[in-house]
Amino acid sequence: MTLPETQSGWAAQSRSARLSARRAMDVLCAGAAIASLSPVFVVVAFIIWLESGRPLLFSQLRLGQGGEPFRMYKFRKFRPSCGSDGSPLTLQEDERMTAVGRILAATKLDELPQLWNVLRGDMSLVGPRPESLSFSDCFRGGFERLLDYKPGVFGPCQVLFRHESSAYPADVPAPEYYRKVLFPAKAKIDLAYFPHRTLVSDLGWIARAGQVIALECWAALTRKHRSR
Numbered sequence: 001m002t003l004p005e006t007q008s009g010w011a012a013q014s015r016s017a018r019l020s021a022r023r024a025m026d027v028l029c030a031g032a033a034i035a036s037l038s039p040v041f042v043v044v045a046f047i048i049w050l051e052s053g054r055p056l057l058f059s060q061l062r063l064g065q066g067g068e069p070f071r072m073y074k075f076r077k078f079r080p081s082c083g084s085d086g087s088p089l090t091l092q093e094d095e096r097m098t099a100v101g102r103i104l105a106a107t108k109l110d111e112l113p114q115l116w117n118v119l120r121g122d123m124s125l126v127g128p129r130p131e132s133l134s135f136s137d138c139f140r141g142g143f144e145r146l147l148d149y150k151p152g153v154f155g156p157c158q159v160l161f162r163h164e165s166s167a168y169p170a171d172v173p174a175p176e177y178y179r180k181v182l183f184p185a186k187a188k189i190d191l192a193y194f195p196h197r198t199l200v201s202d203l204g205w206i207a208r209a210g211q212v213i214a215l216e217c218w219a220a221l222t223r224k225h226r227s228r
Contacts, residue, residue: 030118052087061128065150070122077101088134092166126202127152141186154209157186
């Protein structure tokens with residue numbers, strides 16, 4: 001075996017080991033999170049049911065690794081009558097959103113069911129945000145490289161663009177603004193990070209996201225208390 005072939009074999013083994021370690025981290029962390037947060041799942045589901053009935057979950061096809069679609073799950077934050085039609089984007093003053101849905105969106109608690117997607121292997125804890133099929137046309141001009149990575153619950157863009165719903169200008173259609181401005185901006189950030197990611201840096205983004213979610217939850221509870 002020649003030296004280049006040996007180096008290629010080592011590289012393949014190293015990549016396989018990293019993928020296995022990341023998958024093990026996904027399963028362990030997602031399983032532990034579901035177990036420890038099960039009371040939160042129950043409370044959120046009960047409040048949604050109390051306000052607007054069923055369904056409790058919202059599911060939508062998203063683009064996964066390699067461009068393969070998968071069904072992603074979230075707690076429902078829109079009215080039941082909205083169905084799956086309408087804008088694929090959630091805006092700040094979205095009329096489809098329920099009162100509970102606004103709290104879920106502000107605290108990101110609507111994202112909790114995606115832990116099931118992580119256990120299934122559709123998603124990873126850390127990865128690019130899975131896009132709606134409505135924006136599949138955005139993956140071109142080099143941005144298709146994002147599909148090399150398994151989409152994630154957490155990641156640089158999930159933290160940096162956590163208030164994306166308030167970023168849309170009133171004089172431009174939201175889908176057009178997303179395609180021309182927000183998607184390219186997020187794609188460039190992700191493509192700068194994921195080719196050089198490590199398990200340690202991934203854990204750093206999970207910790208940063210957890211801190212942000214905790215602060216958002218505290219802020220939402222404080223606002224609700226003051227409004228009484």
